[in-house]
Amino acid sequence: MDFNQVKNQLDYASAVPLPRAEDEIALSDLLRIIWSGRALIVLIPLLAMAATALAIGALSLRIDEPTVYFVELRGIENSRYPNGTAFSPRDLVAPAILEELRRRYNIPDDTNLRDGITVTFGHPATIGLHRLYEEKLAVSNLSPAEITSINEEYRTQLKSVTESALRIEVNHQLLGLSxxxxxVIAQALPELWSQHFSENVRIFEDTRLSRVEITSSSEDLRTTASILNARQRLQIMDQGLALMSGDNRLALLQTSDGETIGDLRQALQRFRTVQFDPVMAAQFQADDFVGSAYIKSLQLKLGELRMKMASYDDALQELYKFQNSAVTVAAQSDSSFFQNSLQITDTGLSEIVELAKRANLSDFTRQMLEEKQKIGAEIAEIESELQKVIQDAKAASTPDFRDNAAETLASLTRSYSELVKGAKERLRTQAGKLYSSMGLPYTVGATFPKRAILAIILAGGFAALLTVIFVLARASLRAHRPA
Structure with missing residues (x-):
């Protein structure tokens, strides 16, 4: 073997790496391979993140979803307006309100607002309420009674929360709007509804004020019929003044002349004592047909009330006797039970419980006593009325005296009507709006989801991991490929 052959063998041996154990991996080799594929490892995750962002954006920016607006109801309880009129979410899409909406925002006549606007009960807090009761039901070892109680509590609170607010949906795509x-329409709708029902339907007016409203009319107080009409008017005025004086919002109400509710009540009392009662007594002394019929009706009513009072007295007396006997029997049975507890049966115990229930009649007794007091007050009022019509009042029969009384009555009526009108106006203006905003309107899906950033980051990380695996696998395949 010459020198050149030996040199070639040594060069080949130095070029071929020494064999390693299968469980040993050189970190420097991995880093070198990953660094060689750094362009793919950076580019592909960025492309994946961009594609994920575009996909989420495309899903969240759908234009077929409505604009949603939540408002909280004010002054409406148990689906009733302040004056007791029934409330419904459909009131917000009444024809008068939609026409005003069309006029104010120049919406074409061929646009069907009724189909494009939906108003229902709804509150954003219902989602949190649902999760809260899911956690309660997730507790282990709940008995059927506890589950039933939780479900009933959930239904009650859900109804209360849901009916405290409105969900307004405006399908702007159907209406051909942006x-x-x-x-804008979603915000204007509850405003128009509150204004229309306050001014035109007058839902802030107290219905009790409407029942005590009277119209001015001239009474000459020269006939029995006119005197009875005036008497009825005075009774209505007494009721109305008592109602207004009991309301803190109306207690300081005054007429244009500075007359307060208290001043008018005192003036009515003076008018009754000094003028009206003498005129009425003088008229009934004439013994005409109307006056006689009226006195007879009072006497019959008085007799009927006294008979009713007597029946209540008898019923209360019997009830008192029954209560004493029932309590005594229950006490004796209870004592026997403790003395012979080993011998008493289930039937005997049920009888004792029933006797105890029957003996507890305090609520019923109280109701009867209250009714008896009402009857006593009516009897006293009728007796007082009879005393007024039979008193001697000859001076009050003169025409001048009656004319003066009629003028005073007309003046009192005008002052009373002015106070009632002012009370209605004050209630309407002080009530304010029927709703309060719970945020700005939003288009469902138009806002970027809160977890979108997390989803984009996860997509980028997953793509980077796959790219690293791909680079390592490609390097492995190249290393094992034959030269």
């Missing part, structure tokens, strides 16, 4: 226009 999302911004849909948001």
């Amino acid at each position: 999302p911004d226009d849909g948001a």
